[in-house]
Amino acid sequence: MRIFSGSSNKPLAKKIAKNIGLKLCPLEISIFPDGERRIRVEESVLGEDTVVVESTNTPVDTNYMELFLIIDALKRSGAKSVKVLIPYLGYQRQDHVFRDGEAVALEVIAKILENIGATEFFSFDLHTPKIPEIFTIPAHNLSALSIFAEKIKNDFNHDDLVLVSPDMGGIRRIKEVSENLDNLPYATIEKNRDLSTGDINDSQLNGDVRGKVALMVDDIISTGTTLVDGANLLIEQGVTKVFAFATHAILAGKATDNLQHSQIERVFVSDTIDIPKEKHFPKLEVLSVAQVVAKTLKS
Ligand code: R5P
Numbered sequence: 001m002r003i004f005s006g007s008s009n010k011p012l013a014k015k016i017a018k019n020i021g022l023k024l025c026p027l028e029i030s031i032f033p034d035g036e037r038r039i040r041v042e043e044s045v046l047g048e049d050t051v052v053v054e055s056t057n058t059p060v061d062t063n064y065m066e067l068f069l070i071i072d073a074l075k076r077s078g079a080k081s082v083k084v085l086i087p088y089l090g091y092q093r094q095d096h097v098f099r100d101g102e103a104v105a106l107e108v109i110a111k112i113l114e115n116i117g118a119t120e121f122f123s124f125d126l127h128t129p130k131i132p133e134i135f136t137i138p139a140h141n142l143s144a145l146s147i148f149a150e151k152i153k154n155d156f157n158h159d160d161l162v163l164v165s166p167d168m169g170g171i172r173r174i175k176e177v178s179e180n181l182d183n184l185p186y187a188t189i190e191k192n193r194d195l196s197t198g199d200i201n202d203s204q205l206n207g208d209v210r211g212k213v214a215l216m217v218d219d220i221i222s223t224g225t226t227l228v229d230g231a232n233l234l235i236e237q238g239v240t241k242v243f244a245f246a247t248h249a250i251l252a253g254k255a256t257d258n259l260q261h262s263q264i265e266r267v268f269v270s271d272t273i274d275i276p277k278e279k280h281f282p283k284l285e286v287l288s289v290a291q292v293v294a295k296t297l298k299s
Contacts, residue, residue: 001297002045002079006054006070008063009087009274012290013053016085019294027070037062039069046078051297056090057250057273064090064109068116075117083120084113085293087272088248092127093220095134099196110134122296124272124289125219125247129172142296144247144270144289145173145217149180151245151268151287152215158184162212162239166230167191170218177217187214189230203233210238218246221269224255228262235263248272249286251279259283 002025005013010024017024028040052074054067067084074082094105113121114137121139126132132139152161163186165174174186187207214234216227221244231242242264249269259267260281269275270289 001049001051002043003051003053004041004070004074006052006063006066008057008066009053009055009271011274012055012087012271012288015271015288015290016053016293016297019290020298027073029066035062037066037069039066039073041073041077044077045074047080049081049083050074050079051083051085053085053087055088055273056086057088057248058252060090068112071113071116071118081119082117083122083297084118085122087124087289087293088250089123089126089131092123092131095128095131106131107134113137122293124270125173127219128169140296142289142292143176144272144287144292145177146180147270147287147289147292148217148245148268149177152177152181152184156213156215156243158182160212160240161185162187162207162209162214164189164207164209164214164216164230164234166216166218166226173219174217189233191226191229203229205233205237209234212239213241213243214239216242216244216264218244220248220250221246221255221259221267222250222252224251224258224262227264227267228258231263241265244268249275249279249284251275255279256281 003017004025004027026042030038052070056063071082091105091109121135124142126141163174165188178184178186187209189203189205191203216230227244234242243266244264245268247270256279267283268285271286
């Protein structure tokens with residue numbers, strides 16, 4: 001197996017390769033003055049099984065284009081298979097038509113990946129479990145939730161904990177973490193968004209949280225509003241402390257500041273997105289998914 005990495009998340013790609021006992025294969029990635037990328041595979045991959053790692057967070061379109069070119073270069077160089085690991089899958093929230101006249105961005109991405117020769121697709125904690133069905137190649141939804149459950153088992157006192165899904169779409173996730181933790185109780189927040197602006201209109205809590213330590217679990221932190229508002233609601237409802245877990249740390253806009261100055265004690269995320277230095281903040285802790293990928297690829 002040969003592992004290649006695009007530019008967006010080399011630290012994770014390196015860790016995955018190391019966990020499998022391999023090194024990343026060299027790839028020439030150059031950028032023209034106008035921003036166009038040029039890709040060249042530097043070693044023979046003729047007849048080889050290959051893996052490409054590329055997260056498609058910001059700059060989303062640039063990262064996608066780079067990934068497409070890497071896949072094309074590998075196919076043209078005779079690779080037998082091209083497995084594509086997109087730890088954070090950009091455009092995944094646009095997986096169906098919300099309002100008449102909208103494009104379904106995720107379907108466009110899937111079609112391109114398949115048409116240029118991706119043979120298998122892997123990603124993490126996809127926004128809805130139906131996303132793999134969009135693909136006609138084998139598609140796998142890996143998860144950071146077991147890593148979060150392990151952290152909770154090791155670092156938190158079980159007696160006073162309650163898991164919280166900060167929106168109704170996360171119920172499946174919260175149930176999975178609860179099952180991993182001997183059916184730890186959970187509560188849910190019902191969050192209503194304005195479909196045209198994306199703003200959160202109002203939220204309400206279902207479940208018993210008073211006097212407990214709340215652990216919110218979400219898939220994505222974009223602006224941080226969901227978690228910050230969720231924490232405020234939980235404190236209002238009598239929880240003693242709030243911690244947050246989320247797989248993908250997009251950290252858009254002022255998310256870093258908002259989270260650092262929020263009522264959340266600590267924010268645990270995974271390394272599906274390589275967080276730039278300027279977006280790190282004291283409350284943030286990053287847990288790696290490299291072992292999960294390595295185990296999957298080895299099997
Ligand atoms: C929404 O459905 C997702 O599960 C996340 O809750 C959402 O993307 C987080 O966005 P933000 O951090 O901007 O509130």
